Amino acid sequence: MQWQTxxxxxxxxxxxxxxxxxxxxxxxxxxxxxLALAEVEQHQWPLxxxxxxxxxVFRENLPGAVISIATRGSHVLVDDENTAIIEVGAGENWHGFISQLLEKGLHGLENLALIPGNVGAAPVQNIGAYGVEMADCFHSLTAYDRExxxxxxLSKDECLFGYRDSIFKSSQQGRYIIWCVRFVLSTVFSPKTQYRGxxxxxxxxxxxxxxAYQVYQAVCDIRMSKLPLPSELGNAGSFFENPIVSEAVYSALKGQFPDLVAYPDRPGHFKLAAGWLIDKAGWKxxxxGPVGVYDKQALVLVNYGEGRASDLLQLAGEITHSVKQRFGVELRMEPRLYPA
Known part of the structure; x- marks a missing residue:
């Protein structure tokens, strides 16, 4: 184990x-x-x-230590007539993993195709798209406990998954380092096409x-029509979470803005489409300067080149203020700022 500087x-x-x-x-x-963690703790480096x-969202200087988890590979642990449990390394590319599942005839996560990032990050954020969340097919994971x-x-219940949330992002942030993840998937395809798109x-x-392939291809085509590839235009996908409001707040907004886009959430609450709010506030x-709001999807902030975190944070702050002024709704940034 050798640090690079x-x-x-x-x-x-x-x-x-x-x-x-x-x-x-x-x-x-x-x-x-x-070995790496022992040095981090000995010197009390930020990690x-x-x-x-x-x-x-990276600032220009990252103090202390950065550890990239590169565990790769996947294999089927259990395979019966209708279901299978597959284990995959945290360092595997998420979209590549979804493509592998399609080839193996294992179903349940095809609606999450083309989401950027690695498998190990998926439980942290409980990634979701087009009517499906990662937690829907999550079985368990192995993590290194720093305590x-x-x-x-850790089982599904122990991970405390919520909307774009988990113990890894909230109550136990920094304690666990995800090593591999297990999913329970179906060998019988049941399409999830309730999402209007x-x-x-x-x-x-x-x-x-x-x-299954047609749903997978539909998701890929829809995402590519709305979201730029990071290799072509810097972005982190959806930049703001869809705000969840009470039914009373939703009803008041719906009365004032009849074309408001929202979806039922937990009982008595609605999830507002943050992209619609940003668009109607005039930001799309x-x-x-070097950053902006993507012209095909207002939920996506982009780096046109030469941009820095400070540029993006200023833009995000202006958008948040604008939406709050017009709709009385607070937007929350989805990506993590580092250092905070």
Whole structure:
């Protein structure tokens, strides 16, 4: 295990912001991780565990240590007539993993195709799209517990998944380092097409009973029509969470804005489409210096080149203020700012 110093991480964050790590190491063995963490604790360095860098806003200087988890590979643990449990390394690319599942005839996560990042980050954020959340198919995971200094198994219940939330993001942030993840999947395909965009796409193709590949392709095509590839235009996908409001707040807004886009959430609450709020506040397609709001999807903030975290944070603050002024709704940033 050997630290690299002053490592350029510009190409390890999907915004493409310039960032230099004081120390960096990529790890795929438990012994390496234990050695690295021992040094981190001995010197009390700030620590960032880095996956695909797709949900991060990097400032220019990253103090302390950055550890990239590179555990890869996947294998089926249990395979019966209707279901299978598959284990996958945290360092595997998420979209590549979804494509592998399609080839294996394992279903349930195809609606989450083309989400950038690595598998290990998926439970942290409980990623979701087009009517499906990762938690819907989650079985369990193995993580290194920095308190007990041992690998532990965490069940779905123990992870406390919520909307774009988990113990890894909230109550136990920094304690666990995800090593591998297990999913329970179906060998029998049952399409999830309740999301209007997918239903409209399939209807336009004349597809009544879609195959798993057709749903997967629909998701990929829809995402590509709305979201720029980070390799072409720096971004982290959805920049703001969809705010959840009470039914009373929703009803008041609906009365004032009849075309408000919202979806029922937990009982007595509605999830508002943040992209609609931003669009109606006049931000869609607007550029402020080297950063801006994507012209095809107002929920996506982009780096046109030469942008930095400070530019993006200023833009995000102006958008948040504008939406609050017009709709009385507070937007929350979805990616993590580092250092905070």
């Amino acid at each position: 002053d490592v350029d991480l510009t190409h390890r964050n999907s915004f493409g912001f310039p960032a230099v790590a004081e120390r960096f190491v990529e790890i795929d063995q438990l012994e390496q991780l234990e 960032l565990i880095l996956g695909g860098g797709s949900n991060l 007990t200094k041992a690998l532990v198994q 997918i239903a409209d796409y399939l209807a336009a193709q004349g597809i009544v009973e879609p195959t 397609g607007r550029r402020v």
